[in-house]
Amino acid sequence: MSNRKIVVALGGNAILSSDPSAGAQQKALEDTARHLVKLVKNGDNLIITHGNGPQVGNLLLQQIAADSKKNPALPLDTLVAMTEGSIGFWLQSAMQNALREKGIEKGVVSVVTQVIVDKDDPAFENLSKPIGPFYTEEEARAESEKTHATFKEDAGRGWRKVVASPKPVDIQEIDAIRTLSDNNQIVIAAGGGGIPVVKDDQGNLHGVEAVIDKDFASQRLAELVDADLFIVLTGVDYVYVNFNKPDQEKLDRVTVPQLEEYIAQDQFAPGSMLPKVQAAIAFVNGRPEGKAVITSLENLGALIESDSGTTIEKG
Numbered sequence: 001m002s003n004r005k006i007v008v009a010l011g012g013n014a015i016l017s018s019d020p021s022a023g024a025q026q027k028a029l030e031d032t033a034r035h036l037v038k039l040v041k042n043g044d045n046l047i048i049t050h051g052n053g054p055q056v057g058n059l060l061l062q063q064i065a066a067d068s069k070k071n072p073a074l075p076l077d078t079l080v081a082m083t084e085g086s087i088g089f090w091l092q093s094a095m096q097n098a099l100r101e102k103g104i105e106k107g108v109v110s111v112v113t114q115v116i117v118d119k120d121d122p123a124f125e126n127l128s129k130p131i132g133p134f135y136t137e138e139e140a141r142a143e144s145e146k147t148h149a150t151f152k153e154d155a156g157r158g159w160r161k162v163v164a165s166p167k168p169v170d171i172q173e174i175d176a177i178r179t180l181s182d183n184n185q186i187v188i189a190a191g192g193g194g195i196p197v198v199k200d201d202q203g204n205l206h207g208v209e210a211v212i213d214k215d216f217a218s219q220r221l222a223e224l225v226d227a228d229l230f231i232v233l234t235g236v237d238y239v240y241v242n243f244n245k246p247d248q249e250k251l252d253r254v255t256v257p258q259l260e261e262y263i264a265q266d267q268f269a270p271g272s273m274l275p276k277v278q279a280a281i282a283f284v285n286g287r288p289e290g291k292a293v294i295t296s297l298e299n300l301g302a303l304i305e306s307d308s309g310t311t312i313e314k315g
């Protein structure tokens with residue numbers, strides 16, 4: 001039994017593939033939970049984070065049906081909180097069922113997590129976080145004219161609405177997360193990157209309209225709970241250089257200086273693999289013995305058995 005403290009960040013495909021219905025997302029999370037239970041069986045202590053880009057973007061679209069008096073539209077920080085609640089509920093119950101199936105006694109709890117950001121973060125002026133559905137360039141242009149929202153191309157996959165994405169500075173509920181994790185609870189926290197909040201001069205918190213990148217929030221959480229390992233689960237078993245080219249090469253074990261060199265060569269797409277690599281580097285640099293792994297959910301068994309996946313170490 002390994003007894004490590006692991007922060008696991010769940011990528012988009014762990015929750016939503018092509019069907020955005022609640023039923024399909026719950027089904028995907030049931031499969032995800034069965035994979036995650038392999039780590040619990042291995043004796044590891046899990047703190048799970050997840051994305052919310054597609055879900056919070058869809059909720060934002062649903063606000064169009066609002067009317068200003070009887071059914072007012074809700075602000076983006078509240079929509080992020082709603083996705084923490086809905087995805088937290090699906091994942092929490094999926095984990096509880098998967099643990100029961102395996103006869104493992106362990107609690108699972110979701111924490112509505114506020115993540116403090118800097119009110120002067122330049123990201124409020126430079127919208128970069130893609131959310132919601134994909135559009136063609138033509139559709140995006142028409143939407144932008146109609147709604148005055150900003151749309152950008154998302155890592156070669158189509159056009160999406162973009163919103164502000166400030167960097168996470170601190171996590172308001174960190175003591176509660178730590179206490180729960182130290183007391184036999186699997187904790188789901190900082191979902192959707194956490195609810196972005198700013199602190200005023202009196203120390204009061206106020207929500208701000210933004211969506212924090214879940215890879216960066218997960219890294220900050222992993223650092224604050226002194227995790228032994230930070231695992232980023234995404235759609236590929238390995239990080240590659242020359243990704244999708246005939247000479248693509250998987251990165252098995254890689255050091256921070258090597259990764260920095262690859263970043264300088266633009267090997268990782270901004271908005272998809274780049275934030276994961278940057279978050280992994282930040283975690284490894286911030287911990288004396290820290291190790292990060294980027295791999296797929298399906299590869300978790302092989303990661304436990306034989307360290308499969310891209311492992312990032314200080315070097």
Ligand SMILES: Nc1ncnc2c1ncn2[C@@H]1O[C@H](COP(=O)(O)OP(=O)(O)O)[C@@H](O)[C@H]1O
Pocket residue numbers: 010011012013051233234235236238239240241242243267268269271272273274
């Ligand atoms: N150099 C690279 N190596 C591996 N995958 C890459 C690389 N560059 C871009 N990708 C793509 O980035 C994807 C991960 O980003 P994304 O799907 O946005 O993340 P998430 O899993 O958090 O939703 C991978 O599934 C892969 O298709």
Ligand SMILES: NC(=O)OP(=O)(O)O
Pocket residue numbers: 011012050051052053054130192193211212213214215
């Ligand atoms: N908040 C966030 O980064 O979500 P995605 O990973 O789904 O884009």
